[in-house]
Amino acid sequence: MSLTLSESDFSTCEISDALLKLGVPQGGHIPDIHRISPHPRGGLCGPAYTVRLVLASERDAPKLQGHFVDLAPEGAVAFVCAPPGAQNAVWGGLMTAGAQARGVLGAVVSGRVRDTAEHLEAGFPVYARGTSTVGQSPFTRAAEVQVPVTVNVDAQQHGGMPAVTVNPGDILLADEDGVVCVPKSLEQEVLRIAAQGREVDARCLRDIQSGVGVAESFRRHRGKS
Numbered sequence: 001m002s003l004t005l006s007e008s009d010f011s012t013c014e015i016s017d018a019l020l021k022l023g024v025p026q027g028g029h030i031p032d033i034h035r036i037s038p039h040p041r042g043g044l045c046g047p048a049y050t051v052r053l054v055l056a057s058e059r060d061a062p063k064l065q066g067h068f069v070d071l072a073p074e075g076a077v078a079f080v081c082a083p084p085g086a087q088n089a090v091w092g093g094l095m096t097a098g099a100q101a102r103g104v105l106g107a108v109v110s111g112r113v114r115d116t117a118e119h120l121e122a123g124f125p126v127y128a129r130g131t132s133t134v135g136q137s138p139f140t141r142a143a144e145v146q147v148p149v150t151v152n153v154d155a156q157q158h159g160g161m162p163a164v165t166v167n168p169g170d171i172l173l174a175d176e177d178g179v180v181c182v183p184k185s186l187e188q189e190v191l192r193i194a195a196q197g198r199e200v201d202a203r204c205l206r207d208i209q210s211g212v213g214v215a216e217s218f219r220r221h222r223g224k225s
Contacts, residue, residue, distance in 0.1 A: 019180070031161065035174070037120045045171065050166055050167070067142075069104075076104055090111045097122070100124055106174070107126045127179055148167045
């Protein structure tokens with residue numbers, strides 16, 4: 001049976017490097033999402049359960065029946081995409097409690113969260129763009145789940161990186177360096193290339209520690225200076 005990303009110990013940086021080599025322009029990196037509360041055993045990895053939120057004023061958008069946390073599948077990572085510019089929190093302590101009860105692995109929020117102390121106490125991994133003291137109502141609402149969601153970023157602000165689309169079932173990997181989205185179809189290739197990259201970096205490190213220098217070690221093992 002093939003190794004999966006959730007069974008590996010690759011970092012987000014190693015996975016981003018592999019994705020770049022496979023032609024994913026942004027290396028799967030979702031900009032500006034930071035760890036709010038860690039998993040007791042380290043990072044977070046699992047298939048994405050996507051949630052698209054809209055501004056409450058968007059009357060024409062679909063309206064989800066029920067709460068999106070109650071629809072989350074066991075073993076998934078909730079990926080909650082808030083409208084750009086929303087200042088309210090879209091994930092809080094009660095959502096963490098509900099997610100844990102359903103066996104959800106963690107939450108990645110392209111938006112703001114609140115109740116940080118409750119996530120920490122629960123040992124539930126949450127990653128987000130920031131925090132807020134106010135909740136969803138009356139500012140935002142859930143429109144759809146398990147649909148592709150695109151994280152809109154300012155290309156100028158993010159060095160020309162294109163927007164990132166997260167599809168249901170894509171693999172979300174998160175640690176202290178940030179969050180990476182791996183297309184499910186690329187998982188095995190990513191694992192293979194990440195393993196190669198780790199070996200190359202280990203050779204570079206040995207040379208650098210022995211005094212060879214960064215440029216020369218890169219030339220020897222990466223083929224560039």
